[in-house]
Amino acid sequence: MIHLEIIKGRFKKDKALNAEFPIRLLVIKEATGLLCMNSGDYVLSPGRVFFIPEEGIIRLEADVTSAYWLSFSGLLYSEFLLQHRDAQSRNLFMSLSFKDLTNIQAQKAFTLLEQLKREILAKRDVSYLAQYLSLILGFSAVLNAELMDLNVDELQQVLRFRAILEQYFKSERSTEFYAAGMGMNSRKLNAFLKKAFNKNLPELLYARLIREAEELLIHTDYSMSMIAEILGFGQANSFVSNFKKTKGISALEFRKIN
Template sequence: MIQLEPISGVFNRERALQATYPMRMLIVREGSGFLCMNSGDHELLEKRIFFIPEEGLVRLDGRIKSGYWLNFSSMLYAEFLLQHLDPLAKNLFLNLSYRDLTPQESIKTYSLLDQLKKEIDAKKDLRFLAQYLSLFLGFTAGLDGYLAALTLDELQQVLRFRAILDQYYREERAVQFYAEGMGMSVGKLNKFLDRVLGKSLTVLIKDRIMREAEELLLHSDFSVDQISRILGFEQTNKFLTSFRRHKGISVLQFSRLV
């Protein structure tokens, strides 16, 4: 579903880069030359990150001293689109596009890629990797503006928390579980989340559950009883009450609105 490998060396346009999955990114830390596509040649400038469309061979002509070649499945990209409704997100891989990172963004990007590589090599759960990748894309594309203001350590902590939350929110409601996963006390984690995200752990868990509830109500054929069970509610009435409190309207009213 996802491959991430360091890339370096001298390349000529006679040989295309290989990718197992259709969504492709080239992250150049140090390099010179060109990325060659059917649409034309594009400079391999330092600290440049390319978002490469599904169609077309990727050829390099030049030298990369340090970089990363990332490719991943459409399914993982779909998770990113669920969280980023901005039209820029949908168009990110339609045509070849790139973004030049600031020195600070570049440092953060490579640190996140190093950590993502460790998570992939450790064979982390696919939902964990999907959430990590989604936030990484949001950061590198400049869509998650609040992430840019965080320190590298804070950024890594936010990505790890979101990945853990997305992996376990259906089964785990206990704040202690997430605190242990983050290696923090409940108090320290709550203080951190309130500072960087403006919400408590309990609220973030409920928000994630209700976001999934909305998605299932909108885009699945499951009954309300089935959705209730999927989301870990012992009784449908508890789900209905929680939904009303969260949205301010009933499940029935929400379904009629859409």
């Protein structure tokens, strides 16, 4: 589902760059030359991140000292799309695009990729790898302004929080629970979440619950009572009112138009 390797050497345009999976990311650490596609040739430069669509053969005419070649499946990519629903995110891999990271941002990206390589080798579960991939894509595409100001340790804490939230959002609501999972007190957790996400814990919890509710409303025929129970709401009325308050339409209306 995901493959990451460090590539280096002299590459000739007559040989395509192979990928294990259809969606691809090329992160340049140090290289000179060109990335060549039917749409044109693109200069390789340190800190440049290429977002490569499923269609299209990739060829390099380059001397590569070090670059990260990452490919992954649509299943892992779906977590990123669920977390980033704006048009810029949805179109990230529609055609070849790239971002140029600053030296500091690039060093953070390299560190995250090195850690991802270790996580892959450790055979971490799919949900964890999906969270990690989503973090790397959000960071390298400069989609989350708050993330860009975080140091590497804080970015790792973001990943830890997302993993805990993903496991317990249906059953746990208290700040104390998530603070304990993060090894922080409640005050420190709230300050960290505000810095990393510009949101507090209740906002993040309900955003995740509503996201899950949308999936259940679209892909199942569960009743409102059943969805409320799955998501840990005490009563169906509580779920229905929270959904309408967040989305601006009722859950039934949302189901009809989707």
